[in-house]
Amino acid sequence: MKTLVLLLIVAFAAGASAQCRCETMKWATCDGTPCNCFLLVGKGERQNLDCTKLIPKCFLMQAEMYRARKGQSTRTIGGKPVETAIVDNDGIYDPDCEANGLFKAKQCNGTEECWCVNSAGVRRTDKGDKNLKCEELVETHWVRLQLKHNQTTADVDPAKLKTAIADAIQDRYQLDKNFVKEIQYDKDARMIVVDVKKEIGDRQADLTRMAYYMEKDIKALPLFKDTTKFEPTVAGQKLQLEEILVYYVDEKAPTFTMKRLTGGVIAVIVVVSLAVIAGLVVLFLSRKRDRARYEKTQQRELEEVQHALS
Ligand SMILES: *[C@@H]1O[C@H](CO)[C@@H](O)[C@H](O)[C@H]1NC(C)=O
Numbered sequence: 001m002k003t004l005v006l007l008l009i010v011a012f013a014a015g016a017s018a019q020c021r022c023e024t025m026k027w028a029t030c031d032g033t034p035c036n037c038f039l040l041v042g043k044g045e046r047q048n049l050d051c052t053k054l055i056p057k058c059f060l061m062q063a064e065m066y067r068a069r070k071g072q073s074t075r076t077i078g079g080k081p082v083e084t085a086i087v088d089n090d091g092i093y094d095p096d097c098e099a100n101g102l103f104k105a106k107q108c109n110g111t112e113e114c115w116c117v118n119s120a121g122v123r124r125t126d127k128g129d130k131n132l133k134c135e136e137l138v139e140t141h142w143v144r145l146q147l148k149h150n151q152t153t154a155d156v157d158p159a160k161l162k163t164a165i166a167d168a169i170q171d172r173y174q175l176d177k178n179f180v181k182e183i184q185y186d187k188d189a190r191m192i193v194v195d196v197k198k199e200i201g202d203r204q205a206d207l208t209r210m211a212y213y214m215e216k217d218i219k220a221l222p223l224f225k226d227t228t229k230f231e232p233t234v235a236g237q238k239l240q241l242e243e244i245l246v247y248y249v250d251e252k253a254p255t256f257t258m259k260r261l262t263g264g265v266i267a268v269i270v271v272v273s274l275a276v277i278a279g280l281v282v283l284f285l286s287r288k289r290d291r292a293r294y295e296k297t298q299q300r301e302l303e304e305v306q307h308a309l310s
């Protein structure tokens, strides 16, 4: 009898501890009743987590920095829905977070060199010294996910793609599928472009966590405890994704200066300037022609009047 009770207790304890874990963050340490989970971040501080939701990206980056210092994990990414869209080319840094997990608007990576970031923690200004002013944290209200899927046995039906992707995003990343606004599909390139947008001014929905978790899933570095993949099912066929590129569009355009402009952007400016000059020339010539025609008409009318008079 005693053994049975003991066995029951052990079984119960095992059951309880199996419950105490963090589904949304595999590096979390969980303990106690009620279950409490935390993450080691930055230089080894504990950050408490709400494991019922995706973990704020700022905390995740801090944890990655902590792990990088200990010799684990890295990341890289590299594309544009609108001219003002930006990508994260800086790579990992040790971010300063607000208590609620938002990024602080100004980031310095523990150095004297600082810059301003958007709500995804992506740099949106030139780098400056530590006196740099970042007035506010500018919200990213649109993310474009550029995905490439693996070879499939059957053709992918583009008409079914939007629902499939939106459902998969909602299931895995807890983001309402209605934020998935548009999907474009290039069959030959096996490329799917997904636009996820929220209203300007919306501070409830967070697109940046979803984008970060997805990026990690596709790069085979999942942040979730479970090891399942992000695999949208289109007409019964699972789509395996092998590449991702994320573009961030902020409520306010970023403020990189000319000296940082890339060749591509300069080319666009040159083309636009040429177009404007060409437009001015056409306008000038057509005005000249109009005037000439007007003068000729006047001349003719004058002659007609003279003719009538004579
Ligand atoms: C931040 O600092 C780390 C070293 O602590 C460095 O490896 C990394 O490149 C820096 N990141 C940026 C964006 O400056």
Ligand SMILES: *[C@@H]1O[C@H](CO)[C@@H](O)[C@H](O)[C@H]1NC(C)=O
Pocket: 150, 151, 240, 241, 242
């Ligand atoms: C997708 O294809 C690449 C090579 O084209 C392969 O290395 C990778 O394992 C494939 N991914 C999956 C999930 O099948």
